[in-house]
Amino acid sequence: MTPRRVAIIGYGMAGARLADQIRRHDPTGRQVSVTMVGAEPHPGYNRILLSNVVAGSMGIEDVLLHQRDWAERNAVDLRLGVSAIGLDTGSRQVRLTGGSTVDYDDLVLATGSTPWIPPVQGLLDDRGSLAEGVVAFRDLNDCRQILDSAPVGTPVAVIGGGLLGLEAARGLTGRGNPVTVVHQVGHLMERQLDPQAGAVLARVLRDTGIEFRLGRTAAKYSVGKGLELDDGSTVEAGLVVVSAGTRPASELASAAGLDVERGVLIDDELRTSDPHVRAIGDCARHPGTVSGLVQPAWEQAAVLADLLTGAEPSSRYLGTQVVTRLKTRGIDLATMGEVHVDTDCTDAEVVRLEDPARGRYAKIVLRDDLVTGAIVLGSPDAAATITQLHDRGIPAPTDRMALLLGRALPSGVESAGVEADPAALPASTLICRCNTVDKGRLVTAWRSGARSVEDLVTATRASTGCGGCKAAVGSLCEWLTDQTPTPAENPRSWAAT
Amino acid sequence: MPVPAALTRTSTDTHCPYCALQCGMEVRTAEAGVSVAPREFPTNRGGMCQKGWTSATLLTSAGRVTTPLLREHRDAPLRPVSWDTALDHVASRLAELREQHGADSVGVFGGGGLTNEKAYQLGKFARVALGTSQVDYNGRFCMSSAAAAGIKAFGMDRGMPFPVSDVAQADAVLLIGANVAETMPPFMRHVLPAARSGGLIVIDPRRTPTAEQASLHLQPAPGTDLALALGMLHAVVADGHLDHRYLADRTSGFDQVWRIAAAWWPERVERVTGVAAADQRAAVRLLARARNAYVLTARGTEQHASGVATVSAWINLCLALGLPGRPGSGYGCLTGQGNGQGGREHGQKADQLPGYRKIDDPAARAHVAGVWGVDPDSLPGPGRSAYELLDALGTGTGPRALLVFGSNLVVSAPRAGHVAARLDALELLVVADFVLSETAAAADVVFPVTQWAEEDGTMTSLEGRVLLRQRALSAPHGVRSDLELLQGLAIRLGQPAQRFQTEAEEVFEELRRASAGGIADYSGISYDRLRAGEALHWPVPGVDHPGTPRAFLDRFAHPDGLARFQPVDHTGPAEPPDAEFPLYATTGRVLQHYQSGAQTRRVPELLAAQPEAFVEVHPDTARRAGVHDGQWAAVTSRRGQVLARVRCLPSMRLDTVFLPFHFPGSERANLITNPALDPTSRMPEFKVCAVRLAPADAEALPA
Missing domain, CATH: 3.30.390.30 (FAD/NAD-linked reductase, C-terminal dimerisation domain)
Structure with a gap:
């Protein structure tokens, strides 16, 4: 049997996960051969952990998704440092930078997304690249650049008060940079929070040293001067981090004539408008989910691996219930x-x-x-x-x-009566679990003549197991002693309640 | 003239007959009867629980079997017969079956409560007198996952590779699936210092009496422990607690493990387990900042179809923190049954020979065959594991006869209804016990045997220390020891009598030679050294060797001396809840009962305290199921239904019910449990299955 040729474009969290899942079902590559194309020169990395890299608690090696020899050990034809520049769905061939090609039976687009740069004067240079002192917070290279160009103490402006912007801001304050977040909506994370929650969050983050300019738009950036806002004020910034949203990277699909509308459109089998091309992760758009998070991408990868290896032909992706977590210390x-x-x-x-x-x-x-x-x-x-x-x-x-x-919530039930007032405990309160001794039995033993802790222990075995109720037996004994010598005159006062 | 009491009174130092803590106790005999009292010993520090205090009751219990019982045919009742009649009958039936269907037509099932001598002799009896490969024991349902994980990581499985008393010196203790406050109460004495200083962390789906005393209780959904361990490992790295030096000097394989754990950031783990990411980090912080810390696992995290991987994940966490093999810190598994540790070392396991040797290792076979005086080629190979053995009974390819020692399978095996049916399909079921357990009651022949206080024998406790339990009184008339029973059968099966000694000390002398050079080397231990009170933790490779209280301090037991990280990932329970069976069920113990309850249910004081099965459930879950506190409910899985009285507890998870497994008949929790097996240890998934809860049928209620 000739293996089915699967080509994965994009070695990010979605593509890497798909390859892992395929190899989980087909460890030796007998059913499915995998070619993986990654534009960056190093193995895929865990984007979720990038704020740790910025904060300094993890190194770059720590966030790589695979060991360096992963491809070799898992029979994956890995092409690093090249990009797909052309797709011919008729001949089922992908053209790569440098002139090489990949033939496929099934193509998977896992090209992710690219940062959206708001139209602010000075963020881009003449060639349309990010200007000096401006960085997006998206890939490993961005992290390197942030670390290199913003030594501790350098003030940083973050454009965007969404999830990623706040994580970047928190990472930077954590390593000692003063940070100002500029957010054009009146409250933070407006997609996931109501205004009241946004206000509480801003308050908490302010306590960690982040400043906010809410309801404000950046107007102009100039090196050395900082970021000017629409109200004429200026935010001091040796570095500007842009985290204002992303765009699905769907150019390859568009150019090949696939249906694209804010992402490559896919169905429950992750299929695009061409039956031999699938798409997963941030570049794809399924009606049941939102993009920008890893969970849908991983669920899509699992379903697609089921389908491509034939492990579970009835597997379908039906959308993801997204939970958003702000991951900052x-x-x-x-x-x-x-x-x-x-x-x-x-x-x-x-x-x-x-x-x-x-x-x-x-x-x-x-x-x-x-x-x-x-x-x-x-x-x-x-x-x-x-x-x-x-x-x-x-x-x-x-x-x-x-x-x-x-x-x-205050716990309604005290576990043992150790701290409680012995007088107030009901007779059925278990004092010694190890020997099933309740308050009633200790009171009975007292009445039968056991008038010291030692005698109570001998009579009931209370506290002879783990010894944890020793104090409780002691205070009960004290209480019983306090009740005497007048039991005959006032028997109610020491009867078990 | 009456004899003064003082003259007839004697006192013998021994150990409790129940769990692996093996609390030190005295047995006192006087005219008035037999009583027990705790004594000062490192494992219990003078403490004893209600089971221990009442353990003498069974010695003179009316429930005791004191004569062999035999039924003529399947529908006949059990009738008293002489020992000779019973032995002759069993031996001739066994010989017939072997003649007609081969040696593997007879199976043997042992137990983790048997002494080392009995466990050893049972394995030898199976391999030599019966020639069968079909021998296994209930430790498969108990310790096997932790044992396999310990061997993979450290090259050796000794439950706690350090003395129990070391735990009391630690600032932080993490207990995982270990409800010690109920299962071995005096053990809490070692944990209380950590609890008082804010360092006791308990991981358990239930708010158990142990969890109530914890500074931090993590309450994961059943079957998600492995994910939790990965999240905590992630937190170790992310929060800067990784012990880089230890990793480099004493371990291998971290990088591969980290690639897996990197994908399990605590927030992701939170969604799978229900344990807050902040709590995962807090637990790791407590362990990492402690001067000394211990991580201890027990059945709650081990009895899963992914049990070995789960324990491996906890060991990975310990290695990342640099705990194992460091004085005052470490990883340990809390053995459950009295001789759970020794029981798995001396050859009653399908794949093992004495001294923790592997039965498919030619050198091991030659050594042991030499001690036994038989041809190595005559020894059978590995047989079926416990559940697979039980599942095969009476099927045509499986055994047609089964000899059971120290185990009450009808109550304790997973999918118990099915196992009872397999036992029914046997041509011959033989049970040795001192009470008429549910399994004995179903047998064709029952042999009445001695109890702990009536015989000598050694036990290996949870800390790998070998203990001598000395005979304190004579057995009732008509009762013989398991060793005498085995000799009686062996002789009738054509074995020389001297090959199957009946004195425990003589058997132990042979065990010493058989274990010499093995991983669990007992060759330097003698009854004399034990009588003298020496604290001997194995391995003890010579008579001058002081024993090994703390293993791994210099090196781990792999050839390169390094501990090995194991790359394991979370897969989840074998049977997740669905619309038809929407709840998780988990099973466990109560303080007053031991194992199947065959013994403790016959102690009136214990039965009065816990008389029947119950199901713990959140009040809202109970209300939605239409059941009320104090009423009987039916808990149903794909395999069966168990009846239990409802106990509403607000501390329960909304998605989980809990059942104790000590009760018989329609109250057997194991009627519902899932026999999905771990691929390595063959441990069944006792701790999680999918169920539904409903009011019980009035007619179906227990009498």
Whole structure:
């Protein structure tokens, strides 16, 4: 059997994942031969971890997706440092820079996206490239450039208060750069947050040293002078990081005549308008998902590997429920689903808690007991629980407040009576779990003449297991002693309640 | 004239008959009867739980079997017979089956509660007297995943490669799937210092009594531990806690492991496990900042179809933090059964010979055959693993007869309804036990055997220390030891009597020689050294050798001396919940019962405290299922249905129910468990399966 020839254009998170999944089903390449084309000269890397590189907690080697000998060990024909420049769907051939070609049975476009540069005077140079002192926050090279051109102490302006812009800003303050974020909307992460949550988030980030210019647009950048805004003010900046959104990299598909509309259009089998060309990740557009996040790309890669290797021919991609997490040290934010629904909404249940001074904000939107949207800031354990309810369609608990509070909820049940007042404990309270001794039995033993801790222990075996209830037995004994010597006069006072 | 009590009273130092902590206890005999009391010993530091305190009850229990029982045919009742009648009957049936269908038509099933001498003798009996390869034991359902992972990483499997008492010196202790406050309560004495200083971390889907005492409790969805371990490893690297020097000096293979863990950033892990990313990082921080730290796993994280990979992931975490093989820190597996450790070292496992040797290793075969005085070629090869053995019973290709020692399969095996049916399909089921367990009650022949206090024998506790349990009193009339039973059968099967000794010490002398040069080398241990109170942790390769309380301090047991990172990835439970079976079920223990409950359910005080099966469930989940606190509910999986009384607990996850597995009949939790097996250890997935919850049928309720 001749292996099916699969060519993957793009060695990013989507393409690398697809190759891994194919080799998981077909380790030796008997069914599927893989050719992978990567434009950058090094192995693919984990974009999610780039803010760690900026912050200095990881090196470049740490974020590579594969070991250097990965392609060789996994029978992958890897072409690094070349790009696809032409696609002939009729002859099923891709032309690469440098003149070589790749023939395919199935082509997979995993070309990702490119940063969108807002039309601000001075960001681009005469040739249309980013000007000196301006960098996008997108690839490994950008990270290198940020590290090289913004030594500790250099002020940095970040254009864009979305998820990636904030992660970059936090990474930079973490390594000691003063940062100002310029965001043209009135509140941060406006797609994922309501205005109140955006305000709490800004407050938390301000405490870490980030300054904000919200509702403002950059007007002009000049080296040495900084970034001028539309209100005439200036932001001092030795470096400008642009994180204002991305565009799907779909030029190859457009030029080949494939259907493209804000991304290469794909169906549930990840198929483009040409049956031999598929697309996954940021360059693709499926009706059931949003782009720009790794999770949909990985789910698409898994389905496509099932299909291309024949491991699971009925596998389909039906969209992704996206949860957005801001991944920066000390700040815990999760948002998902419909968030722009307010408490006065009549067809959904909305619960909201706010503690801006301590950086906490939580809101859930429910329909028929199911969580359809949530914003949770500053309550990590609540966020974890709510995310699972949302992901798996588990009905929410009746006590909605408890859900929002997470671990902040005071626990109603004391585990052992150690700290509690012995008088107030019911007789059935288990004092010693190891020997199943409740308060009632200790009181009974006392009545039968065990008048010291030692005697109580001998009579009941309480505290002879793990020894954890020793203090509780001691305080119970003290309390019983305090009740004597007047039990006959006032028997109620020391009866087990 | 009455004899003064003091003259008849005797006291013998021994160890508790239940779990692997092997608490030090005294057995006191007096005219009034037998009693026990805890004594000072490093593992229990003078403590003892309710099971231990009441353990003497069974010695004189009315539930004791004191005469062999035999049924003439399948539908006949069990009737008392003489030892000779029972032995003759069994031996002639075994010989017939072997004659007609070959040696593998007879199977042997052992247990992790048997002494080293019995475990050793049982394996030898199977290979030599029966010539069968079909021998395995219930440790497969217990320790096997941790054992396999330990061997892969360190080259050697000793549950805790350090003394238990070292744990009390640590600032941080991470317990994973280990509910020690209930399963081995005095162990908590070693953990309390860490708990008091804010360093006890517990990972468990339930808020167990152990988790209640933790400074940090991580509550993952059942079956997602491996993802959690990867997220924590990621946090080690991302937050700058990686021990680079240790990695370079003492380990190999980190790079490949990191490429996997790099894809499991804590926020991604949070979505799979339900454990907050911040909590993953906090747990790692506690471990990394501690002067000394221990990571201990138990059945909760091991009893999975991916058990070996899961334990490997926890070991990877420990290696990244530089814990194993460092004085005062390390990784350990908390062995469960009394002799879980020794039981897996001396040849009752399908693929092993004494001394932790592999049965397919020619040198090992030659050495052991030499000790046994048989031709190495006469020894069979590896046989089926426990569940596969049980699944094959009476099928035509599998054994037609089974001898069971120290195990109550009808209650404790996964997919218990199916296993009971396989036992029914046998031509001959023989059970040696001291009570009429559910499995004994189903047998054709039952042999009544001695209990711990009535016999000598050694046990190897969870810290790899070999302990002598000395005879404290004589057995009831009509009861014989397992060693006598094995000799009785062996002689009738044509073996010389001296090949199957009946005195434990003599068997141990042979075990010493058989284990010499093996990984678990006992050759330097003697009853005399144990009687003198020496603390001997294996390996003890010579009579002058002091034993090995702390292994791996200089090097790990692989030829290059390095510990090996294992590249493992998360795959999830074998049976995820779906619309028909929307909940996870997980199983476990309660403090008052041990294993199948065959012993502890016969102790009135323990039964009164925990009389029946229950199912713990979140109140909202109960309400949606239409069941109420205190009522009986049916928990149903693809394999069967178990009845249990509902206990509503707000601390339960909404998606999970919990059942203890100690109860018989329709209350057997193992009626629903999934026999999906780990590819390496052949461990069944006891700890997670998909179920639905509903009110129980009034007619179906337990009497």
